[in-house]
Amino acid sequence: MTDNIKELVERFQNRLNEFCSNQYKEVHMRQEFIDRFFEILGWDMYGDRVTSFINREVILEDKVQIEGKTKAPDYGFYINTKRQFFLEAKRASLDIFSDKESAFQLRRYGWSA
Template identity: 45%
Template sequence: MTAPSAILKLVEIFDRNREVYTSGTYNETQLRREFVDPFFTALGWDVANVRGYAEAYKDVIHEDALKVGPATKAPDYCFRVGGTRKFFVEAKRPAIDIRYDIHPAYQLRRYAWSAKLGLSILTDFEEFAVYDCRVRPIKTDKASTARTLYIKYDQYPGRWGEIAGVFAKEAVLEGSFDKYVESARRKKGTAEVDAAFLAEIETWRDALARNIALRNPSLSNRQLNFAVQRTIDRIIFLRICEDRAIEPYSQLQALLAGPPISINAS
């Protein structure tokens, strides 16, 4: 697939002024307006909502509100089809080293992991990186962890087919994006959010059972299982309430500083 003339022009402009763009004075807002917006427009997305669609049906939401832990975060771009999120794009100024800097990669992956998105993109136009966001993000992960594609700006003309074949709006509508996501589903290290959460709950169950049994040796197996399950149910319920701002955040953590709590399993 041949790269459109708009992409060739962007590559030419960036190459001609690369020293200025990567010096640190060129900021993220400038990058988004001058390079990232037209890049994804060339992929067929209505980035500026030229068609005037209602909010619920826009192709692209800029700084989409997303709950990540106790805070509300805003990925730079959320690309959607029929109001359904497909992938995020996080833009960084070209002075950032996307290939090796762990912080931007962790930020993007955390956003997409929380939103249960299969793939998302990190770019400063100079670099274009795609991540499998079903791999649980850890702060100490290398920038290369879960990265499935990495392309430099001067490779866009020759590798445009790889990009457009997955991330063009037409490709998403035709199912190519979903097929790409599915092709990596069983790779080592990938885990859906729900599966990872269930696995984590099992570690809670084991730790709680050992702790409660140690402090309540008279409990029967039935009573012990009941106490463990009731505790887990209440923890999850409280965390959901905290996440939805129904209850103050970090109540469980605050309890650690208080007096010991006994469990009545009768």
């Protein structure tokens, strides 16, 4: 497992300029790194080990109610149908420390989890 994570880190470091360009979108980050990272950790990212959607460990574009509105975090992680946490993906070029909207979005999801 650690070798696989190390490979992901090395791939990112070796191609940092490419991944941090504005052309490399959030969806690419999700496919190439986030999904693979959680697969390595043992999460069933695509429902391959369950027979029903309701029993999935990971729900993409999950739903949460915030101030009466339905929002869709990129990932909801579940154990025995109980939500454990959300994950909100961002493109690598986004500075999460200075982008106020992203920081606020993350806090809203965390508060509502």
